[in-house]
Amino acid sequence: MMNSAAPAKACKPAPLKRLGTCSRKREQVAFPVAVVRMMRLDTVGGLLGNGRLADELCITVRALNFKISGDRGASDANLTDAAAALASRGKGLFAHAQKLREAIQ
Template sequence: MMISAAPSEARQSQSSSHPTNCSPKREQRGFPIEMPRMMGLQTAYEILGGKKQTLADILGVTPRNVNFKLNAERGISNLDLLLTAKSLETRGNKMLEHAAKLRAVLAEAKG
């Protein structure tokens, strides 16, 4: 049993303007934590070389924030997904262009 010297009004819980599952901190609130988003970001992280700094640079956040997102401690915004997808597309196009150059070198060597 807990004894409190506070008046009974102070001991009653106050209703918050935030839902119970949201943080009062703006940067931790409002972004969905869903499995497809988390797995998509995790897969992109691995494709980009498994370096948190690389993904942090893409998202414009700190590596610590990337760690929070990968561990589902923070949500992943639509902008996070859009920036990551754009970066993967850019890298993919560079890889395809380079593969074409390598094939051209092979074709010259055969001919």
């Protein structure tokens, strides 16, 4: 029995020219990962607590940790929701400070 082998030149595939994507769908773009966003989310997590911040963002604490560590990006909506949660917490703290001052008088 005789095996014939193709010459080495025939085994190499010709280089393919990439003309673009075949899909009509837009390319999926991830949220921006920026150190500033990560640090600001981490600061809000420290002030509110990661559990409460995750609840405000409607995500799990694990997903929040991924956002803070930079494995996932934080969207503008995430930052807006975190700011709103912090503002509402600030109003509550200010109101309680007023009650403490009234108790002194």
